[in-house]
Amino acid sequence: MSLAMFVQHLLNGLTLGSLYALIAIGYTMVYGILRLINFAHGEIFMLGAYFVFWGVTLFRLPWFIAVIGAIAVTSFAGIIVDRVAYKPLRNAPRISALISAIGVSFFLQNFAIVVFSAIPREVQRPAWLVKVIIVGKVRILPLTLVVPALSFVLMMGLLYVVYKTKPGLGMRAISRDIETSRLMGVPVNRIIALTFGMGSALAAASGIMWALRYPQLQPVMGVIPGFKAFIAAVFGGIGSIQGAVIGGLILGLMEIMIVAFMPSLAGFRDAFAFILLIIILLIMPTGLMGEKLEDKV
């Protein structure tokens, strides 16, 4: 493989990896606080992509406004999901909330089929994003530079909120001990809503960029990226934001590189992540950067 090809694969891998990372952050934040696998997160990702599509084609909004609007609406949808489906089950057994999440995931998927129809939609991409630039022998799609860069900015913004602001302090407190935080005057419900809102906003951003990278919209488009991002979150150590980012990047790079170096395995692409998941759960269930979990009696 020539160096030029390698650089191209590297950029593709980074793009895919940062898209996974953005979704994985939402999983890891919710799991860190509520110990809940938010199964519906992949559907939130799908909604974000669809909202932009409708904003641009139906309401003829300019791209910039459509993207901002879609992220806002999706993040609101994430908060509603928590209010309706998870909040009443805060004190129920953990698996109840997980079943509820599976229900929400199916509901949103089929709701999208009803409202948006199951027919895949083509996405009209802004021309400057897909005009190939040639640097030396490397053919670069501007998109593969823009996506990782934008993702990086978003992640930095998130880390700032989590580590430098008061609501972020609340989040970190809740993830340690929800009851004690409540006693210390942390507005638990508001912080949880904020967590869902921020996670969903990042998922929406990822969904929108995904639709630009792979220009097709389908109601089930969130399922596989959702699973893979969850695996990335587990890989990085669930509950850790930095871990989710690293996990997402490694998973994305791995997927592209395995297919690039061993094209005969391309059909098994979707199985890699799940095999990785089972291996991680067996040899280091707390992931790369996770904290040790212990059985509480």
Added chain:
Amino acid sequence: MDPKIKRNYALNGAAVLLLVGALFWSKGNLDGYKIQIMNLIAVNIILALSLNLIYGFTGLFSLGHAGFMAIGAYTCSLLILPATYKQTMFLLQAPIWPFSVMHAPFFVAVIAAGLAATFFGFLIGLPVLRLGGDYLGIATLGFAEIIRVLANNMPRVTNGALGLKGIPSYSNLWWNYGWCLLTLYVIIRLVRSNFGNVLKAIRDDEVAARAMGINTFRYRLTSFTIGAFFAGVGGALLASLLTTIDPRMFIFTLTFNVLMIVVTGGLGSITGTILAGIVITVLLEWLRFVENPITFAGMTVPGIPGMRMVVFSLALLFIILFRHQGIMGRREFSWDWLFGLFRKRREA
């Protein structure tokens, strides 16, 4: 023998006879579509009972049912398809030995399907059952997805994405309800035995069970593999009932439907699983009407694709949010309970 036990045996026998009579009647009087629904009810009850053993009675949140069903369905289909027919169906690449020549009667094929699923259940259970709670759910879901990807990419065994067509439709009311009764019998005997008590102890408090000296891992694994066996059997019966299978059939939705039945019926209630199996299978079929065009008073309302699953996912949400114990909770129907009801009424 205690007269009560004798009476219960007699009543059980009578109930089975009644079922046989009902099957005879429906075979003669109902149309093909209704017979198909009755068949699906039996298969769904088998699947849901096996998941209830794993999740409801042992507390292992497993989302791998579609994977076990796929293994069962492919094993059984490859065994009952005639060898000559297999050669013509595998268009792209010829099937490899022994899948090209193996052949068995239906009953043996279903057993083999169950055993194949058991083998895989053991293989995957050995590592993943050390995990608990939601992690186990995700790992088993991953297993089911891996099976599906494999089925898609092993054209010399599974005919790849084209799937298998023209599977002989041996599966009928007798086979399905026969297997359903057998599953019911085995699972009732299991959960009522000491083995079942251990499973419930593990479900209710694993740490306490371990402190009592129970090798919880071994019991979890046994329960999981028995569940896998019946899931494989269910998959085999379904394959022969539908006569075509392909990898797309075994997506997560299939597991979702089974989970829906178990949750609706009540985790840890066999009676509930049977009731929910009937209700949900009938509803799933009946609700197809919302996806077809409806002509009402001269106006045709176009069908809405996807509406069926919207209704179902809302129903699941409703149950989990407002009545998470399902129809029956952990209660069971029994003859003693029925007679007790009469006695109370007489006294009052």
